[in-house]
Amino acid sequence: MTDNEEDVGYGRPPRHSRFRKGRSGNPGGRPTTVSNKTFVDLIDDAFARWIWVTKEGKRQRKTVLEVIMQQLVDASAKGDDRALELYMALDTSAKRRGEKPEMIIEIIPGE
Numbered sequence: 001m002t003d004n005e006e007d008v009g010y011g012r013p014p015r016h017s018r019f020r021k022g023r024s025g026n027p028g029g030r031p032t033t034v035s036n037k038t039f040v041d042l043i044d045d046a047f048a049r050w051i052w053v054t055k056e057g058k059r060q061r062k063t064v065l066e067v068i069m070q071q072l073v074d075a076s077a078k079g080d081d082r083a084l085e086l087y088m089a090l091d092t093s094a095k096r097r098g099e100k101p102e103m104i105i106e107i108i109p110g111e
């Protein structure tokens with residue numbers, strides 16, 4: 001074939017039948033990335049994230065939940081009554097259910 005004529009063959013349909021009339025080139029469009037995560041899933045993801053912590057001059061890799069629980073234990077040991085109550089409530093809940101402790105925090109005004 002010459003340069004002026006159209007090439008027709010595998011992967012090259014005739015020009016008159018390449019595209020359907022009135023049809024967009026991308027009818028489905030780009031797929032959207034929608035997050036179907038619930039609030040509980042977002043909290044779980046936040047607590048499961050790994051961070052680096054320096055303790056006594058040593059770097060350790062821990063989850064956010066481990067760091068929070070350690071801070072809660074440390075505050076309880078120093079005599080913080082609210083931290084002790086929260087720790088005991090979480091510990092009791094976890095032992096009773098045999099699961100991860102529920103994060104229920106009750107804020108009592110005036111204390």
